[in-house]
Amino acid sequence: MIKIWVLLLLVSVASAQTNCPLARTLKAAGMDGFNGVSLAHWVCMAFAESSYDTQATHFNPSDGSTDYGIFQINSRYWCSDGKFPGKKECPFTCNQLLSDNISACAKTIVRQQGIKTWVGWHNRCRNRDVSQYIAGCVV
Numbered sequence: 001m002i003k004i005w006v007l008l009l010l011v012s013v014a015s016a017q018t019n020c021p022l023a024r025t026l027k028a029a030g031m032d033g034f035n036g037v038s039l040a041h042w043v044c045m046a047f048a049e050s051s052y053d054t055q056a057t058h059f060n061p062s063d064g065s066t067d068y069g070i071f072q073i074n075s076r077y078w079c080s081d082g083k084f085p086g087k088k089e090c091p092f093t094c095n096q097l098l099s100d101n102i103s104a105c106a107k108t109i110v111r112q113q114g115i116k117t118w119v120g121w122h123n124r125c126r127n128r129d130v131s132q133y134i135a136g137c138v139v
Contacts, residue, residue, distance in 0.1 A: 018052045019043050020137035022070075027139050029103035035110045041125055042106075044131040048120030055098050069097035071106050072120070076117045078105060 023043050026032065034037035049072040050056035058067040064083060065076035073090065075081040081094035089112065090097075090105035097105060115121050 008064055012033045019047065019133055020139075022046060022052055022136045023134045026103065031060070031103055031107070032078065034107055035114070037115050038130075039139060040130040040132075040134045041115060044125035044128075044130040045115065045118055045121040047133065048124035049118060054102065057098070066094065068094045069099075070102050071097075071109075071118070073097050073105055073109070078109060 023039055026037055026042050031042050046052055049067075050070045052070060054070045056067075056072065058068065058072060060066065060074075061125070063076060065074050066081060066083075067074050068081075073079055073094070075094045076084050078088055078090045079092050079094040079097055080088050082099060089108050092105055109117060116126070
């Protein structure tokens with residue numbers, strides 16, 4: 001029984017080391033409450049989309065687009081990766097979204113379409129208590 005408790009404690013500490021720095025970064029970028037989206041929802045969405053991996057990419061075979069970064073921002077509509085011509089809404093190349101500079105493009109998307117545009121948020125965060133994603137964080 002003690003071994004299980006210790007394992008759970010270690011897992012929660014490891015999780016806090018990932019989500020709390022992200023929560024602080026997002027708060028400093030003015031994302032807490034941006035367009036009505038709470039900090040906990042941003043952090044939940046980042047976990048749902050990429051498991052907090054700023055380097056994450058996902059190829060979408062259905063249309064040839066790729067999702068980039070911690071929020072999995074799509075190349076067809078939002079960022080430029082050379083595959084889809086035309087003006088994009090975010091002033092970044094898709095590769096720039098693989099860095100820690102994550103707020104500007106996400107704010108643009110939420111301003112235009114709301115957080116509901118993210119499938120990960122819709123499936124894992126919508127209508128749920130997401131307070132666990134920032135619990136114990138000093139934000």
